[in-house]
Amino acid sequence: MSEPKDRPYHHGDLRRALIDTALAMLAVDQNWAFTLREVARRTGVSHAAPYKHFRDREVLLRELARIGFVRLEETMTEAMSPAMPSTRAQFVAAAQACIGFACQNPALYRLMFSSDADKTMDPQLHEAAMSTFGILLGLLDKGQRNGSFRPVAVSALAAASWAQVHGLAMLEINKQLLEEKVGSSPVPAALDVLLDGMCCTD
Known part of the structure; x- marks a missing residue:
């Protein structure tokens, strides 16, 4: 470029x-x-x-990170359709949208989660980050209420989900999801494993 x-x-x-x-x-x-x-x-x-x-470069970087979270939230929200057949399907759509956003905006995504985007220093950045995280919390709450997800602490489900999706995003943008290591479709496969552990069984 x-x-x-x-x-x-x-x-x-x-x-x-x-x-x-x-x-x-x-x-x-x-x-x-x-x-x-x-x-x-x-x-x-x-x-x-x-x-x-x-005031300084750090203030500008935090504003760029805030914009990144706003755009990520919009991307994830647009990916989830009310017409989707299940909360699980919405979760997958949101997760894939997050990973896709990271791949399309690798430097911005890295900045958003770097020490240069210190959320304790900027209330607006913190608010944007939490609003984006709220999409995940909303899906988990919805899934528990309709019986799709296991009735365990939402915080535990959120931690597992966030670790998986964010980890996949970072591995993807670093080009570390090599087929010889993790197969030809590592993202869908990993999300299926995650959700199989989170979802209720009959």
């Missing part, structure tokens, strides 16, 4: 322009080692301009 071109800024929403530039840099560079000075240069504004909206 080619380097993002400088995009001279003339008027309008400077904050949004800086964020868009940083997101583009993140996607191309696949890391967030850039400086506010470089973001300013590629946006076409003075070196001092970003400081009107972001």
